[in-house]
Amino acid sequence: MTHPRLAAHAVTRSFPTPAGEVTAVAGVDLEVAAGELLVVRGRSGSGKTTLLNLLAGLDRPTSGSVTLDGVDVAGMDAAQRRAMRHRVGYVLQSFGLVDVLSAAENVEVPLRLQRVAAGERTRRVAAALEAVGLGAHGHQRPAELSGGQRQRVGIARALVAEPTVLLADEPTGQLDSGTAATVMDLLHALARERSVAMVVTTHDPVLVARADRVLTLHDGRVGA
Numbered sequence: 001m002t003h004p005r006l007a008a009h010a011v012t013r014s015f016p017t018p019a020g021e022v023t024a025v026a027g028v029d030l031e032v033a034a035g036e037l038l039v040v041r042g043r044s045g046s047g048k049t050t051l052l053n054l055l056a057g058l059d060r061p062t063s064g065s066v067t068l069d070g071v072d073v074a075g076m077d078a079a080q081r082r083a084m085r086h087r088v089g090y091v092l093q094s095f096g097l098v099d100v101l102s103a104a105e106n107v108e109v110p111l112r113l114q115r116v117a118a119g120e121r122t123r124r125v126a127a128a129l130e131a132v133g134l135g136a137h138g139h140q141r142p143a144e145l146s147g148g149q150r151q152r153v154g155i156a157r158a159l160v161a162e163p164t165v166l167l168a169d170e171p172t173g174q175l176d177s178g179t180a181a182t183v184m185d186l187l188h189a190l191a192r193e194r195s196v197a198m199v200v201t202t203h204d205p206v207l208v209a210r211a212d213r214v215l216t217l218h219d220g221r222v223g224a
């Protein structure tokens, strides 16, 4: 039996607060196949980030489960979790780049953490920068790049580890609409070319049009 690359099964996440329990995600089911771009949309506070953190294995559901290639993420042992961290890439809205490093050095960070040999690091960093259209900008620091270019460095850094799943939390939130559309097109093309299962959150309707599938959250629940 083949499993979806990434799936959520009746996932619920509640947080205890002084004002009572807040249910940020309530009974969400979803499936994402290799090569597919799923957009999760919803207003501020609808539960998008909470859901993405659950899909990334950064947080555990209160009930329900998240599976990666059919394996329950919550049941993984330490070694399986380490392996998962290499398979799941995360792109942040705030780019998350290190200011004092060049674009190429930023992209290289995950490979250093994985103790990849120097020659292979150089080759893979160059290929990742090329894939996002920044082949000529590797020497520049984040402050010397435009917002769209910085976001593409963030995407290259997530891709260089060759993940099978890429999660992006409002990756275009800080970009103008034209640049946002370009970045979204790039994510879509990369999903197809590399058979990566992608989940992108946004509340920008223009970007929703670029999705293979759309899931809308209202107060943590899937709606129309």
Ligand SMILES: Nc1ncnc2c1ncn2[C@@H]1O[C@H](COP(=O)(O)OP(=O)(O)OP(=O)(O)O)[C@@H](O)[C@H]1O
Pocket: 015, 016, 017, 022, 023, 024, 042, 043, 044, 045, 046, 047, 048, 049, 050, 051
């Ligand atoms: N750690 C937490 N403790 C308590 N409540 C939380 C926690 N994290 C999220 N929430 C609540 O859960 C709900 C969903 O939050 P979440 O950040 O997932 O929304 P979002 O759709 O990503 O919003 P935005 O678009 O503004 O980033 C909100 O009501 C939020 O206040």
